[in-house]
Amino acid sequence: MTPDIKTDSQTGASMTGRELPPTLAPLRELSWNYWWSWAPDGAEIFRDLDSNLWQQCEQNPRLLLTQISDLRLTQMAADPSFAERVQKLHERFVAYTSETRPWPKLQLSPRITKQNPVAYFCAEFGVHNSLPLYSGGLGILAGDHLKSASDLNVPLVAIGLFYRFGYFRQRLRRDDWQEEQYRENHSDELAVHEVKDADGQSLVVEVIMRDRKVVARVWRVDVGRVQLYLLDTNVPENEVTDRLVTGHLYGGDRETRLVQEMMLGIGGIRLLEKLGIEPAVFHLNEGHSAFLTLKLAHQSMQREGLSFVEAANRVRERCVFTTHTPVAAGHDEFEAALVEKCFGDWPQQALSLSMEEFVKLGRVNGDSQEWFGLTPLALRMCRSSNGVSKKHGEVSRELWRQMWPNVPADKVPITSITNGVHPQTWVAPLLRRVYEETVGEDWVERSRDASVWAYGIENLSDEELWKAHQLLKQRLVAFIRDHSFDARLARGESEAHIEAARTMFDPKILTIGFARRVAGYKRWDLLLSDTDLLTKLINDSQRPVQFVFAGKAHPQDQGAKQVLQKLLDWQRDPSVRQRVSFIEDYDQEIARQLVQGVDVWMNVPRRPMEASGTSGEKVAINGGLNFSVLDGWWLEGYDSDNGFAIGDFSELGDDEADLRDAESTYRVLAEEVIQRFYDRDEEGMPRLWIAMMKRSVQTLVPRFSSDRMVAEYVERIY
Ligand SMILES: *Cc1c(COP(=O)(O)O)cnc(C)c1O
Numbered sequence: 001m002t003p004d005i006k007t008d009s010q011t012g013a014s015m016t017g018r019e020l021p022p023t024l025a026p027l028r029e030l031s032w033n034y035w036w037s038w039a040p041d042g043a044e045i046f047r048d049l050d051s052n053l054w055q056q057c058e059q060n061p062r063l064l065l066t067q068i069s070d071l072r073l074t075q076m077a078a079d080p081s082f083a084e085r086v087q088k089l090h091e092r093f094v095a096y097t098s099e100t101r102p103w104p105k106l107q108l109s110p111r112i113t114k115q116n117p118v119a120y121f122c123a124e125f126g127v128h129n130s131l132p133l134y135s136g137g138l139g140i141l142a143g144d145h146l147k148s149a150s151d152l153n154v155p156l157v158a159i160g161l162f163y164r165f166g167y168f169r170q171r172l173r174r175d176d177w178q179e180e181q182y183r184e185n186h187s188d189e190l191a192v193h194e195v196k197d198a199d200g201q202s203l204v205v206e207v208i209m210r211d212r213k214v215v216a217r218v219w220r221v222d223v224g225r226v227q228l229y230l231l232d233t234n235v236p237e238n239e240v241t242d243r244l245v246t247g248h249l250y251g252g253d254r255e256t257r258l259v260q261e262m263m264l265g266i267g268g269i270r271l272l273e274k275l276g277i278e279p280a281v282f283h284l285n286e287g288h289s290a291f292l293t294l295k296l297a298h299q300s301m302q303r304e305g306l307s308f309v310e311a312a313n314r315v316r317e318r319c320v321f322t323t324h325t326p327v328a329a330g331h332d333e334f335e336a337a338l339v340e341k342c343f344g345d346w347p348q349q350a351l352s353l354s355m356e357e358f359v360k361l362g363r364v365n366g367d368s369q370e371w372f373g374l375t376p377l378a379l380r381m382c383r384s385s386n387g388v389s390k391k392h393g394e395v396s397r398e399l400w401r402q403m404w405p406n407v408p409a410d411k412v413p414i415t416s417i418t419n420g421v422h423p424q425t426w427v428a429p430l431l432r433r434v435y436e437e438t439v440g441e442d443w444v445e446r447s448r449d450a451s452v453w454a455y456g457i458e459n460l461s462d463e464e465l466w467k468a469h470q471l472l473k474q475r476l477v478a479f480i481r482d483h484s485f486d487a488r489l490a491r492g493e494s495e496a497h498i499e500a501a502r503t504m505f506d507p508k509i510l511t512i513g514f515a516r517r518v519a520g521y522k523r524w525d526l527l528l529s530d531t532d533l534l535t536k537l538i539n540d541s542q543r544p545v546q547f548v549f550a551g552k553a554h555p556q557d558q559g560a561k562q563v564l565q566k567l568l569d570w571q572r573d574p575s576v577r578q579r580v581s582f583i584e585d586y587d588q589e590i591a592r593q594l595v596q597g598v599d600v601w602m603n604v605p606r607r608p609m610e611a612s613g614t615s616g617e618k619v620a621i622n623g624g625l626n627f628s629v630l631d632g633w634w635l636e637g638y639d640s641d642n643g644f645a646i647g648d649f650s651e652l653g654d655d656e657a658d659l660r661d662a663e664s665t666y667r668v669l670a671e672e673v674i675q676r677f678y679d680r681d682e683e684g685m686p687r688l689w690i691a692m693m694k695r696s697v698q699t700l701v702p703r704f705s706s707d708r709m710v711a712e713y714v715e716r717i718y
Contacts, residue, residue, distance in 0.1 A: 027061070050072050112155055123288035129588040135552075150224030163247065176564070202217050204216060205274060206270070214233055255341075261289070268289065287321070290381070293315050320717050364402050388419045392416060396414045419633060423705050426595060434465070447702060504581065521605055522605055538576050551586050614633070621701050
């Protein structure tokens with residue numbers, strides 16, 4: 001075994017070697033823990049070091065500190081007010097990380113301790129933009145879960161995979177077709193520590209798959225007080241194919257997916273064993289990690305000499321499962337032959353199960369034609385299962401009721417906990433300050449308390465809230481202009497068109513954001529179903545509208561790419577192009593810019609396919625209004641005075657329903673959203689609109705925060 005494995009990046013030496021001036025020295029320690037990304041003044045400090053470089057490095061402080069010029073560094077080191085900010089941030093970091101008590105009001109089970117934490121497994125983690133190991137909602141949710149667990153001081157470790165190429169980067173060709181580019185993640189440019197064993201050697205775990213031993217080394221990421229461990233098979237001992245087991249997130253064929261999931265589940269348990277961690281609870285966040293239950297059964301059989309059935313009962317006591325997908329086709333499944341190919345004789349050797357008995361664990365009703373599904377496996381092997389909104393709980397009970405043939409649908413044991421977002425991660429710094437003043441310095445700790453918000457926001461003046469929102473909107477307009485300028489330049493568009501980017505969008509015009517994966521059920525094409533009418537609304541002389549879009553289509557989804565192409569083609573039309581923008585390569589940073597600056601966030605999923613959705617929750621904390629189909633979280637959040645609803649409660653899921661929802665979208669937009677936004681008093685203030693903004697903050701922020709979500713997991717599930 002080679003002891004010190006380096007990646008092929010060239011920057012390694014300078015990364016560790018660089019001296020920082022004493023007043024800035026704490027920045028190194030800060031850059032190693034993602035706490036900076038949600039701490040007040042954290043991101044701002046790194047940005048102010050060198051704002052152009054910050055953007056070039058894609059908000060990666062590790063890179064920033066390597067690449068910043070000596071001149072700039074000495075300049076900032078000599079600036080006393082900057083040095084003081086650094087010192088304050090560092091003091092708060094030390095205080096944060098040394099606090100060991102759980103959040104006072106939290107009813108934490110005594111079984112869960114630092115020695116026996118919750119082990120949280122997920123295939124993707126969206127902790128920060130500079131750690132691109134996520135594709136969308138699931139990953140961002142997992143990242144927010146870790147941050148809230150850290151803030152509430154819940155003992156929790158997380159297990160995931162270190163993808164060498166992450167998820168793809170979106171590039172739009174001149175003919176508007178989406179292309180995928182993969183960039184290599186270099187561990188020495190990221191805030192990841194290699195985990196070593198007691199002898200200082202790289203810690204490795206081994207999993208037998210496809211009849212070969214595959215080894216993975218381990219990286220540790222510090223997310224506040226939570227440790228996230230990532231398995232990485234890109235090591236020289238592995239065959240070329242096996243080095244790519246953790247190559248791409250959601251790339252590759254079903255076989256790659258299966259071995260990836262073996263590494264996550266089985267490798268993850270081996271890792272915890274090597275680290276000496278004995279979790280009290282294993283949380284399977286989505287089915288990808290469900291093989292961990294079988295590895296745990298193997299452990300119990302070995303250690304306690306139990307039969308598989310006895311061991312499975314023990315496993316069930318320790319495992320809990322969250323499902324995120326409301327359609328059967330969205331759940332991972334594998335044909336029996338593939339399971340046999342990848343697992344070989346492990347079921348027999350480890351669990352004393354025949355291949356037939358083994359595959360049955362992943363079948364809904366045991367029919368020998370059925371594939372092996374990770375959701376049925378997880379449902380069978382976990383003591384608790386939940387969906388991610390009330391509606392999704394209901395849909396999941398219906399979807400999986402066959403697994404409990406003697407139980408009526410409403411008694412199927414799948415409950416729900418509605419997803420939330422991490423307030424400090426998503427709130428604009430400007431509004432954070434407003435909340436500190438109106439709700440209180442401790443607004444974060446009290447963010448679950450609805451009465452605190454009701455009272456605090458009531459005392460916030462219309463003028464102050466509107467002014468803050470206008471500033472954020474101006475920032476969004478500048479962001480859109482900047483991005484569009486660069487994108488047009490890169491695509492070699494005409495000089496006039498490139499230049500026009502400098503004047504596109506107007507901060508006074510009603511601005512609607514629509515950003516999410518380009519997937520069929522998200523119905524991107526719904527808005528484009530009547531482009532004549534839409535163009536008219538956009539160009540109304542008294543009450544114009546502008547739209548900002550962003551989102552990626554899955555590489556294999558040709559239909560979604562066509563929808564994207566249609567949208568891009570339309571937005572280039574001279575009649576709308578100054579008021580419509582598509583921002584390429586949607587990621588966490590673009591999401592942050594959009595949710596903090598728009599007036600309205602639109603979402604038109606086909607009911608009931610939006611398990612929860614979280615981006616609208618990010619908008620709510622920033623004072624924006626939701627304009628959405630009543631599905632997922634919005635079905636719970638909407639109260640008729642805190643935003644706008646599209647369509648009704650029907651769930652036909654057919655073309656007719658799409659038509660009706662399209663009609664409703666246009667009608668509500670024209671008759672309610674636009675009307676209300678431009679309804680001004682003699683001072684030019686939209687009083688009714690601002691009242692809605694306030695009501696939105698008051699009613700939605702306390703309910704849809706990840707602090708509330710994690711607290712619920714702790715108290716009801718763990
Ligand atoms: C929040 C977020 C999502 C999830 O969006 P929904 O469509 O509302 O579920 C996806 N991608 C990014 C980058 C996000 O920040």
